[in-house]
Amino acid sequence: MVKKARNRAKGEVVALVGASLLLTAGLVAACFVAPTEKTMGGVQRIMYLHVAVAWFALMAFAGTAAGGATYLVRRNLIWDAWAQAAAELGWVCCSLMLLTGSLWARKAWGTWWTWDPRLTAAFVLWGIYSGYLIVRSSVEEPHQRARISAVLAIVGVVDIPLVILATRWFRGIHPAAPQMEPSMRAVLLLCVAGLSAFLSLLVWQRQRQLDHERLVGLLRARVQDRVF
């Protein structure tokens, strides 16, 4: 039992170190290896982080809805813990996406913000999952919280296709799928892979923490029942 736990802990450390190295390699490559873009110069390097966090935010919110839907079917709170962990990390990434996008836009378009269809859809997504986290924090009973959150996450996920397809459906200034050099594309893929691996591990760890919190709460309630 102890040996199994030790092996598991070792595996987790190895995975975390591997994901951290991949993420560091991606960020270093984005800063020093990727060629400098002609018109925008060094500021264009923000794109590597922007695309990586945007990708992870969309995946995390889709995961939140999937976790919520699975909870509604199976009624196991572990799925709610997955949904919460994914929503928290997704919200952080979505905020970073808006921030890095704004910095990039200042240089590229001369403004911090514009109501381009994709930007608007991304902002709406951020608002939906901000509401999701607020609702979560306002409900005490775990199963009620899980049910309500699952419904919100499933309704909110409708906005994800809008974010992805906004550049195709509507005329806007956000680049759709810009042509880039093979080396730039490779660096971008490395950044996306590194950040996704690292944050996925964080989601996993957060889910476990939430699950342990719930178990500790249950144990505490049982002990109190015995004592009083």
Added chain:
Amino acid sequence: MYAKLWWLIQKDLVSEYRARCVWPPMLVLGMAVALVFSMQLELLAEQKRQLVGSLLWLATFFAGTIAIDRSFGAEREDGCWEALCLYPIAPSWVYLAKFLVNVVALAALQCVLIPLMVAFSDVPLFAHPGDLLVVVSLGNVGLAAVGTLLSGLVMSVGRSSSLLALLALPMVVPILLACSEATRLVAQDTLDTAWWRWIQLLIVFDVLFITLGMMLFGFVVEE
């Protein structure tokens, strides 16, 4: 089943007719918002045509939130919700009944707001009545579909209506944007492919939100 659905709709409409506690404040707020917008905006005719859609749908959202919030808020009082749960009908049909009542409330609101907007801004919204009716109907259906589900959710959590506005606003932004743009194109007499694209988006959102509402409402009100 349809008779039971009609009884639920009738119950809400009759109770509103007797109490008159939701529609009058909703209509007054809608008119006040429309009046304030119209008084503050001394614009050229073309600028008014560009803005009238956004103003109409903002007023509809703000005033309509009162009706949508009360659709379940009223059920909290005097054990009404517990009595309604005893009614032999699936939760999805309760959702459908509340949704239809909200559509009627929003339609009543716009029967007042649109002529008021036309009178104050002198924008020829009635030049294409059929197209305007399509936009208004689809917009009301979308707002009511999302609003009814979220109103049930807020009631279930036992929170105030401020939470409803907080949750509803980001969810309905795509619908409000599509309605505003489609109404602007009606006012500018440019019913081209762009208008049709907004209508398609509204249809997609309406179908999605009604389906999700009917599927998920049972989970929202589960005890």
